[in-house]
Amino acid sequence: MLSAxxxxxxxxVLKHYPVRDSVAIDALKIVQRHRxxxxxxxxxxxxxxxGMTPADLDGVATFYNLLFRKPVGRHVIALCDSVSCWIMGYxxxxxxxxxxxxxxxxxTTADGRFTLLPIVCLGACDRAPVLxxxxxxxxxxxxxxxxxxxxxYR
Amino acid sequence: MADLVKLTIDGKALxxxxxxxxIDAAKxxxxxxxxxxxxxxxxxxxxxxxxxxxVEKAPKLMTACTLPAAEGMVVRTETPQVAQARKSTLExxxxxxxxxxxxCDAGGECELQxxxxxxxAGESRFQETKYHVEEKQWSPVVFFDRPRCILCFRCVRxxxxxxxxxxxxxxxxxxxxxxxxxxxxxLECDECGACIDICPVGALNSGIYRYRTRPWEMDHAxxxxxxxxxxxxxxxxxxxxxxxxxxxxxxxxxxxGEFLCIKGRYAYxxxxxxxxxxxxxxxxxxxxxxxxxxxxxxAVARRFSETKERGGKFAVIGSNHTTNEExxxxxxxxxxxxxxxxIDHHRTGDAAALREALQGAPGSLATVSDLYxxxxxxxxGAHLALEQPLLAFTLRANYRHHQARVYxxxxxxxxxxxxxxxxxxxxxxxxxxxxxxxxxxxxxxxELVILFSDAIQGEAVGKLVSFGRSLGIPVQYVCLLDYSNSxxxxxxxxxxxxxxxxxxxxxxxxxxxxxxxxxxxxxxxxRPAAKDAFLVVQDLLPTETVQLADVVLPAxxxxxxxxxxxxxxxxxxxxxxxxxxxxxxxxLEIIGLIGKQMGVAAGMGPWSPEAVFEEIRKTVPGYxxxxxxxAAGGAAQAVWSDGAAGGRRRTGTVRxxxxxxxxxxxxxxxxxxxxxxxxxxxxxxx
Numbered sequence: 052m053l054s055a056x057x058x059x060x061x062x063x064v065l066k067h068y069p070v071r072d073s074v075a076i077d078a079l080k081i082v083q084r085h086r087x088x089x090x091x092x093x094x095x096x097x098x099x100x101x102g103m104t105p106a107d108l109d110g111v112a113t114f115y116n117l118l119f120r121k122p123v124g125r126h127v128i129a130l131c132d133s134v135s136c137w138i139m140g141y142x143x144x145x146x147x148x149x150x151x152x153x154x155x156x157x158x159t160t161a162d163g164r165f166t167l168l169p170i171v172c173l174g175a176c177d178r179a180p181v182l183x184x185x186x187x188x189x190x191x192x193x194x195x196x197x198x199x200x201x202x203x204y205r
Numbered sequence: 206m207a208d209l210v211k212l213t214i215d216g217k218a219l220x221x222x223x224x225x226x227x228i229d230a231a232k233x234x235x236x237x238x239x240x241x242x243x244x245x246x247x248x249x250x251x252x253x254x255x256x257x258x259x260v261e262k263a264p265k266l267m268t269a270c271t272l273p274a275a276e277g278m279v280v281r282t283e284t285p286q287v288a289q290a291r292k293s294t295l296e297x298x299x300x301x302x303x304x305x306x307x308x309c310d311a312g313g314e315c316e317l318q319x320x321x322x323x324x325x326a327g328e329s330r331f332q333e334t335k336y337h338v339e340e341k342q343w344s345p346v347v348f349f350d351r352p353r354c355i356l357c358f359r360c361v362r363x364x365x366x367x368x369x370x371x372x373x374x375x376x377x378x379x380x381x382x383x384x385x386x387x388x389x390x391x392l393e394c395d396e397c398g399a400c401i402d403i404c405p406v407g408a409l410n411s412g413i414y415r416y417r418t419r420p421w422e423m424d425h426a427x428x429x430x431x432x433x434x435x436x437x438x439x440x441x442x443x444x445x446x447x448x449x450x451x452x453x454x455x456x457x458x459x460x461x462g463e464f465l466c467i468k469g470r471y472a473y474x475x476x477x478x479x480x481x482x483x484x485x486x487x488x489x490x491x492x493x494x495x496x497x498x499x500x501x502x503x504a505v506a507r508r509f510s511e512t513k514e515r516g517g518k519f520a521v522i523g524s525n526h527t528t529n530e531e532x533x534x535x536x537x538x539x540x541x542x543x544x545x546x547x548i549d550h551h552r553t554g555d556a557a558a559l560r561e562a563l564q565g566a567p568g569s570l571a572t573v574s575d576l577y578x579x580x581x582x583x584x585x586g587a588h589l590a591l592e593q594p595l596l597a598f599t600l601r602a603n604y605r606h607h608q609a610r611v612y613x614x615x616x617x618x619x620x621x622x623x624x625x626x627x628x629x630x631x632x633x634x635x636x637x638x639x640x641x642x643x644x645x646x647x648x649x650x651x652e653l654v655i656l657f658s659d660a661i662q663g664e665a666v667g668k669l670v671s672f673g674r675s676l677g678i679p680v681q682y683v684c685l686l687d688y689s690n691s692x693x694x695x696x697x698x699x700x701x702x703x704x705x706x707x708x709x710x711x712x713x714x715x716x717x718x719x720x721x722x723x724x725x726x727x728x729x730x731x732r733p734a735a736k737d738a739f740l741v742v743q744d745l746l747p748t749e750t751v752q753l754a755d756v757v758l759p760a761x762x763x764x765x766x767x768x769x770x771x772x773x774x775x776x777x778x779x780x781x782x783x784x785x786x787x788x789x790x791x792x793l794e795i796i797g798l799i800g801k802q803m804g805v806a807a808g809m810g811p812w813s814p815e816a817v818f819e820e821i822r823k824t825v826p827g828y829x830x831x832x833x834x835x836a837a838g839g840a841a842q843a844v845w846s847d848g849a850a851g852g853r854r855r856t857g858t859v860r861x862x863x864x865x866x867x868x869x870x871x872x873x874x875x876x877x878x879x880x881x882x883x884x885x886x887x888x889x890x891x
Binding site: 091104105106107108109110112113114 | 371372373374375376377378385386387388389
């Protein structure tokens with residue numbers, strides 16, 4: 052069951068749209084904020100609420116990188132995995148993160164603190180290599196500078 | 206109508222209605238523009254890029270499937286540039302497509318294979334490992350092999366738009382995109398298999414057909430589905446003249462186009478049920494024992510002759526499934542040879558009352574094309590999507606293409622509610638009262654088609670017709686019936702004549718001497734009151750009625766004989782035998798042989814389907830139809846006119862079996878496939 056707060060927030064956004072389907076992305080973002088990720092059960096609840104089929108809504112949920120269909124840690128590190136970053140030292144950043152956190156792509160640290168994911172171009176090529184933690188973007192990365200960034204997220 | 210648009214395609218000048226897509230315009234002058242994702246009647250996708258054509262003055266190639274014809278447009282569909290573009294498109298489509306054509310079910314009838322053959326995309330520049338995921342089984346009848354999928358989304362659209370089921374969606378993105386059902390790993394849907402037939406490649410497979418044959422090894426026989434009354438054409442693929450391998454309507458012929466439900470596509474499997482009757486049986490010392498045809502026929506003939514001579518009483522019960530020719534011949538035999546008016550069949554809708562109410566208003570019966578073309582449709586007392594699947598499909602198409610206004614009066618929620626302008630809930634028997642609330646909106650419609658189930662019967666039919674007349678607009682009607690030749694049974698006169706007994710009366714009468722039951726199960730729930738009556742039954746399977754019989758004559762099923770049937774909307778369609786089952790004979794032949802044995806064959810005339818149809822053309826009102834049209838696989842419209850046979854019910858009730866998608870009366874019990882799908886257990890009616 053969607054909580055009263057979740058319903059309320061979705062209804063608020065709905066006011067901006069002429070048809071209920073249009074709220075799909077916002078609704079998924081809202082429940083993800085409350086629940087951390089979108090389980091099959093959650094997906095079905097949202098689909099029922101906005102009048103879509105689960106398969107249709109899953110098409111939306113699985114299309115966007117920042118909607119999570121599997122459980123994630125408290126913080127999500129999204130490392131840009133596109134051509135500009137490849138040229139500017141992506142490999143070193145990826146290796147450092149993996150060994151430092153002890154996880155590969157799609158995995159979560161044992162303490163549930165970080166999940167490491169690749170992401171398509173973040174649109175900050177001028178600062179490549181780039182990563183994003185939760186909503187914050189960091190550019191001009193060097194392996195040495197990563198520790199300081201990770202420290203900010205407990 | 207707006208002016209026609211003039212354009213030129215490959216040097217051929219033509220005129221089309223504004224809004225016509227170039228791909229459809231090309232078809233009219235015999236030019237096929239290849240396309241994987243385009244499907245006439247569904248929403249546009251433009252995903253596959255195969256239909257690219259050259260348009261003069263346009264800077265680059267255009268997709269013919271989304272391009273409306275414009276005045277003065279000059280289109281070229283097969284230039285070197287177009288061929289190169291299509292070849293490249295194919296190279297991309299084959300990036301991850303496995304080249305397992307030798308074992309793929311679609312091999313030989315695969316659109317991708319045909320196109321690669323045509324454009325010669327034999328070599329690929331891609332050397333990367335192909336993206337692979339394992340095949341999935343979604344239900345007993347549907348398998349999905351992702352690597353073969355070219356993401357045309359026809360399946361998603363037919364399920365959503367055509368069937369109104371919305372069972373499928375697309376998950377993930379790019380190369381990992383995948384068709385997925387709502388429940389992730391299994392389907393919960395109508396199990397109609399439309400997604401399989403519409404798939405241009407071998408990604409969606411039929412669980413019944415897969416790995417059983419190559420398509421070119423089958424013979425194909427066009428038949429009409431033997432289950433519900435809608436009259437869908439189903440083409441059976443047959444091997445060796447004895448095995449039906451599959452049913453489908455891939456060529457979109459018949460009145461159903463691409464539509465078939467689970468019954469039409471899969472539920473032919475009763476024909477080789479282990480309990481299928483393959484020898485005549487006679488009761489000896491209380492037990493049914495196999496006997497020869499000669500013994501069985503002479504026993505029946507002897508009893509019929511004796512009973513007739515001493516003025517005994519016959520009761521003849523016909524079928525909702527047998528052909529027009531068989532029904533006609535049976536009632537003629539009963540009336541002329543046996544001299545009885547006690548003839549009836551299980552009536553599932555009050556078609557006779559409608560005919561009577563419409564006296565003086567010929568042309569008031571709607572056809573399936575009326576249902577697709579009329580501006581407004583009213584459905585009373587039926588869950589159309591489950592009980593009359595083709596009519597529901599046609600109505601949805603009308604709503605989608607012409608924005609028809611749909612009105613629904615039913616007991617509970619129905620799938621048509623989603624497309625309805627107004628849905629009204631009414632208790633059983635109070636539908637006519639509920640109709641009053643729709644009077645004003647219906648008056649505002651330019652025309653109307655009314656579909657009604659057995660909820661409206663007897664006097665209520667007359668009241669409904671009065672209501673229709675009071676609207677002051679042209680109104681047409683469809684009296685919904687259950688089975689594949691329910692309408693033909695009425696038209697051919699399987700109804701009591703003056704003074705004849707009706708079905709319920711026959712069952713209740715103490716003094717019947719001989720019951721003759723042809724393809725029906727009237728004693729499903731109990732013996733007839735006349736306990737000592739001699740019971741002759743012609744049927745396929747050991748039904749309750751067969752168990753009570755004195756003589757059983759094994760009959761051929763629909764798929765083993767030729768003839769015509771009439772759909773609920775009056776289309777008369779023909780079919781020919783697809784297979785032969787040893788021991789069984791068509792009912793027409795059985796009746797003929799009984800007549801021969803009795804020495805009355807000369808008076809009855811030949812019992813070939815063609816000869817009987819000729820007689821029907823001459824004697825049955827509304828059936829003077831062109832045999833050539835029917836023989837060529839077309840549908841000829843029976844005209845239900847004044848003066849057609851009577852048979853208005855005096856007593857008892859008309860009763861629909863309310864079969865859902867996974868039931869089909871007695872016959873449905875013998876289809877394993879119908880019961881194999883999960884939904885057959887979810888649907889309380891099967």
